[in-house]
Amino acid sequence: YLIGSFVAKLEKSCSLEEIMATIKETSAVIVPPLFVVLAVAFLIAVFTSYNSCKRMYKKLQDDPDDELWDVLENKMNVPMILANVMQIVNVFFIGCVLSIVEFAPYGKNGGFQKAILIMDVILFVLLLVTGMLISKGIVDMEKKLNPEKQGNVFDFKFNEVWLSSCDEAQKLITYRAAYQAFKGTNITCVILCFLSLIGVILFQ
Numbered sequence: 623y624l625i626g627s628f629v630a631k632l633e634k635s636c637s638l639e640e641i642m643a644t645i646k647e648t649s650a651v652i653v654p655p656l657f658v659v660l661a662v663a664f665l666i667a668v669f670t671s672y673n674s675c676k677r678m679y680k681k682l683q684d685d686p687d688d689e690l691w692d693v694l695e696n697k698m699n700v701p702m703i704l705a706n707v708m709q710i711v712n713v714f715f716i717g718c719v720l721s722i723v724e725f726a727p728y729g730k731n732g733g734f735q736k737a738i739l740i741m742d743v744i745l746f747v748l749l750l751v752t753g754m755l756i757s758k759g760i761v762d763m764e765k766k767l768n769p770e771k772q773g774n775v776f777d778f779k780f781n782e783v784w785l786s787s788c789d790e791a792q793k794l795i796t797y798r799a800a801y802q803a804f805k806g807t808n809i810t811c812v813i814l815c816f817l818s819l820i821g822v823i824l825f826q
Contacts, residue, residue: 625820625823625824626823629823629824642824646722646725646726647726649718649722650722650725650726650728651728653715653718653719653722654719654722654728654729654735654738654739654742655738656715657715657716657718657719657742657745658738658741658742658745660711660715661712661715661742661745661746661748661749662745664704664707664708664711664712664749665708665748665749665752667704668701668704668705668708668752668756669752671697671700671701671704672701672756672759672760674697675694675697675698675700675701675760675763676759676763678690678693678694678697679694679763679766679767682694682767691767694767695767698760698763698764701756701760702756702757702760705752705753705756705757706753708749708752708753709749709750709753712746712749712750712753715742715746716742716743716746719739719742723739754775754776757775758775758776761773761775761784770787771784771787771788772784772786772787773787
């Protein structure tokens with residue numbers, strides 16, 4: 623009701639089409655360069671955290687220490703989480719960029735804008751590859767720390783094989799995490815559906 627009232631007043635006071643056009647034009651200017659900035663920032667953050675884990679692993683090889691071992695086990699979560707968030711942002715922004723190319727003249731006249739679009743596509747592929755390689759690197763490191771662990775990240779049955787090589791305590795942690803992810807996904811989907819509904823009403 624509130625959204626409908628707002629749109630009705632907006633249509634009376636000024637042109638909703640003009641506002642929509644302005645928003646689209648602004649997005650067309652901001653989104654492609656923003657993707658470049660975010661992509662580079664994510665790459666730096668992911669590689670920095672991964673290299674930190676590698677340095678700690680080498681130190682552990684030279685001087686075994688149970689306390690350092692535990693610290694490394696926890697620290698290896700950081701590049702994995704960053705890589706996953708990076709993939710989500712990557713897919714979202716490349717979708718935005720492709721949408722902008724459809725409705726706006728951005729990048730079609732060559733020059734700086736076209737260079738930015740080419741960079742966006744290159745960075746999209748680079749982020750995908752980086753995400754997979756970081757995941758493989760962390761899993762391989764975990765397997766070296768715990769030789770009983772099995773599985774190849776590029777195998778379709780990786781999750782099944784990896785889980786079967788975990789002990790009961792690790793499986794319990796995984797099941798709890800899966801349940802939290804399930805609840806989080808349900809809440810996220812409700813929010814996204816609501817935002818999509820608003821988007822349909824406002825921007826047709």
